[in-house]
Amino acid sequence: MEEMVGEFWDRLRDQFWITRQGAYLMNAAVGGVHERVHQAVVDWHRDFTCFGAIHDEMNFEMISGARKVCSKLLGVVSEDLAFTPNTSFNMNLLALALKNASGKRQIILPEDEFPSSVLPWFHHGFEVVQVRSHQGRIHIEDILRVVHGNTAAVVTSAVQFLTGFRMPLVELGQSLKERGVPLIVNGTQQLGAFEIPFERAGISALSASGHKWFCAGMGQALFVTSKEFREKISWPLVGWTSVEDCWSLKNEPPRIRKETSSQEIGTLPFANIVALKGAAELISEVGLEKISKQILSLSNELEGRLREAGAEIVSCRDSEDTNSGIVTFGLKKIRDGNEFVKKLAQQKVYINARRGYFRASIHYYNNSEDIDHLIRNISSPCD
Ligand SMILES: Cc1ncc(COP(=O)(O)O)c(C=O)c1O
Structure with a gap:
């Protein structure tokens, strides 16, 4: 049985060509793309090159298929979901929307x-207002303590990019709901690795870029808002597809559609959305729960081996509920982190230097050999 499970992961690993480069542990920066996702994008480009707008219908069907599979994965309805360029864009949208919605001007965030x-x-x-963390752990009480009448929203990453701390979103969301404060989540480091409990946590708005654990390449994000939230705001931007019956092409004051997709401003980057669709289908097939378990198991192994090798673990790693695939560590003997990371790359070990530490981020297609490879090279630094 164990062998069969091993074979299952090995087969998938082979299909992520990035693993051929060596120990690729940069998934929190950019995740690998599965060969099937790559092929879907190539096929789409070929079709577009040959047929252009003759195949418009097929192209628009692809978008609605992508909307369906992505919203199902997030447990939301299609009306809640939009495809937008990135999280920076989405946070700007939300800031402008909340600025117009009320006079509340305080935003609370983890530092x-x-x-x-x-x-x-x-x-x-x-x-x-930036709330301090304690060895990577963010305490919900610390956030709640600074909530007051002027709080427009609490904004948090589902998983912190540096420490890998996974926020208990349901607990936070429920506490904020009781206080009538919207919860805005940056799910970029969680999407594709762990469930994002949009409904259960009562999240008002979620942005998640697709190029990390979702493995969909760069330049596309999922943007989700709840109906309740949308009813309280007016959207700050408009494009020709933001209105009902956009194909009537009328030049008159726009009545913006109710769906989050009204904020897909103008023509979409279809090829990027082909990749999102393919990535979402793969995750649904493999199973998100299975992926999460594999990530937790590999990250525990990684953490243990790093500790044995004398690394100082910076990530908060005290609970399966808040651990993620990101393990951040310090190495006493290394002075110049950027230089060391370059040297590791020459040995085909790929990790990131971030804010004075090293970040190794492990996905389900990594394996124990990748961990061995990293440990060998940090135990006898390649100088
Ligand atoms: C938590 C988090 N959010 C967002 C991003 C990317 O931001 P954007 O989608 O605005 O490029 C990153 C990393 O690049 C990240 O780690």
Whole structure:
């Protein structure tokens, strides 16, 4: 039985060509693309090259198919979901929407956030309160303590990009609901690796870029808003497809559609959405729960081996409920992290240097050999 399980993962690993480069442990930066996803994009380009708008109908069917499979994976209805360029764009949209919706001007965020979650709020004139973490762990009480009447929203990553801390979203969302405060989630480091409990956590808006654990290549994000949230805001942007009956092509003051997809501004990048669709289909086939378990198991092995090798583990790794595939560590003997990462790459070991630490991020198509390969090279630094 164990052998069969091993064979299952080995077969999948072979289909991710990035694994042929060596120990690829940069999944929190950019995830590998499955060969089938690559082929779907190539096929789409070929068809488009040969047939252009003659195949318009097929192309639009592809978009609605992508919307269906992605929304099913997230447990939301198609009306809630839009395809947008990235999380920075989505956070700008949300900041502008909330600025128009009420006079509330305070945004609460964990201090460990990736800048995409943070900079738009500063830029659009919000007071940004950053909550400290404790060895990577973010305490929900610390967030709730600073919530007050002027709080427009709490914004958090589902998984922190640096520490890998996985936020208990359901607990946070329920506590915020009781206080009438919207929860906005950056799911970029969670999408494709762990379930994002959009409904159960009562999330108002979610942005998740597709190029990391979702393995869909660069330049596309999922943007989800709840109906309840949409009813309270008005969208700040408009394009020709943002209105009902866009094909009537009328030049009159626009009445913006109710769906989140009204914020897909203009013509979509179809090839990127082909990749999203393929990636979502693969995840549904393999099974998200199975993927999460495999990531947790490999990341435990990685953490254990790093500790044995004398690394200082920076990630908060004290519970399966808040662990992720990101294991961040320090190495005392290394002075220049960027230089060391370059040297590791020469040995075909790929990790990231981030804010003075090393980040190894392990996906389901990695294996114990990748971990061995990393450990060998940090135990006897390649200098
Ligand atoms: C948590 C998180 N959000 C967002 C991004 C990317 O932001 P964007 O989609 O705006 O390029 C990253 C990493 O690149 C990230 O780690």
